[in-house]
Amino acid sequence: MTSSVLVLKVGGRLLQQSEALSALLQVCQRIQQQRPLLLVHGGGEQIEHWLQQFQFSSTKVDGQRVTPAAHIPVIAGALAGDLNSQLVAVAQQAGLNAVGLTLAAGASIRCQIDHSRGCVGIPEAADKHLLETLLAQGFTPIMASLAQAADGQRLNVNADLAAAAVARLVDGDLVLLTDVDGILDKQGRLIDTINSQQAQQLIADGTVVGGMRVKLDAALSAAQHSRRSIAVAGWQHASNLLRLANGEQSGTRIQF
Ligand SMILES: Nc1ncnc2c1ncn2[C@@H]1O[C@H](COP(=O)(O)OP(=O)(O)O)[C@@H](O)[C@H]1O
Numbered sequence: 122m123t124s125s126v127l128v129l130k131v132g133g134r135l136l137q138q139s140e141a142l143s144a145l146l147q148v149c150q151r152i153q154q155q156r157p158l159l160l161v162h163g164g165g166e167q168i169e170h171w172l173q174q175f176q177f178s179s180t181k182v183d184g185q186r187v188t189p190a191a192h193i194p195v196i197a198g199a200l201a202g203d204l205n206s207q208l209v210a211v212a213q214q215a216g217l218n219a220v221g222l223t224l225a226a227g228a229s230i231r232c233q234i235d236h237s238r239g240c241v242g243i244p245e246a247a248d249k250h251l252l253e254t255l256l257a258q259g260f261t262p263i264m265a266s267l268a269q270a271a272d273g274q275r276l277n278v279n280a281d282l283a284a285a286a287v288a289r290l291v292d293g294d295l296v297l298l299t300d301v302d303g304i305l306d307k308q309g310r311l312i313d314t315i316n317s318q319q320a321q322q323l324i325a326d327g328t329v330v331g332g333m334r335v336k337l338d339a340a341l342s343a344a345q346h347s348r349r350s351i352a353v354a355g356w357q358h359a360s361n362l363l364r365l366a367n368g369e370q371s372g373t374r375i376q377f
């Protein structure tokens with residue numbers, strides 16, 4: 122049994138699949154009996170939908186959303202309001218003592234502003250006191266990928282980068298769950314392991330693009346920093362997560 126924290130990132134598409142979500146959170150509840158668990162979530166598709174409802178058009182550059190200040194109330198409503206409270210509710214139904222937070226809670230994560238994209242944060246580990254306190258008391262923090270700058274400006278943060286910063290903060294193992302089985306090669310076959318050189322090649326030759334490119338960057342920097350491998354795996358089969366939590370292989374392992 123390991124006592125290191127498991128940091129699990131889930132994206133917006135999982136939150137639209139109620140059966141898969143509740144199956145996954147039941148597995149989370151079993152894992153939480155063995156080791157501290159923390160969730161970080163995104164919600165890219167829901168943000169897209171909410172922005173359209175408010176007649177805003179939105180673009181991404183290299184997998185990350187360009188975020189004018191006028192979009193922030195809508196994004197905060199989607200991420201920290203609707204999705205976070207939904208995830209907390211499902212987690213509590215599964216028996217977890219879940220606490221909904223943003224990255225800004227307890228000044229856990231601080232951000233530089235990515236001025237090229239507007240109100241977007243580049244997250245860094247900052248203060249672990251709040252998360253360590255919650256984890257030590259058996260709570261399961263569930264963090265929405267919304268942060269703030271030093272001047273209090275709220276910032277939209279890519280959830281994979283957010284999860285990597287949180288994993289660094291709590292010195293945890295990082296699992297990035299997504300809607301595909303892992304990172305696929307040009308023929309659509311699952312790649313078992315990727316090292317730093319292979320990652321650069323997969324990005325340079327256009328095999329890994331968009332959201333998966335951000336995920337691979339996040340995983341690589343987390344692996345290099347923690348000197349541990351990082352998993353990118355699918356959420357479709359909740360048993361995958363149990364295997365990963367037990368140190369077994371599932372999906373793609375990003376090596377340092
Ligand atoms: N080489 C690749 N292997 C797998 N998925 C890829 C690859 N390149 C791009 N993608 C895309 O990345 C998506 C996952 O990233 P993203 O949409 O950001 O998901 P999430 O919401 O889980 O973070 C996949 O659904 C797929 O369309």
Ligand SMILES: CC(=O)N[C@@H](CCC(=O)OP(=O)(O)O)C(=O)O
Nearest residue numbers: 132133163164165185186279280
């Ligand atoms: C800056 C940036 O790109 N922020 C993301 C935050 C949500 C996210 O990352 O959601 P998924 O995990 O579902 O992709 C966005 O606005 O889509």
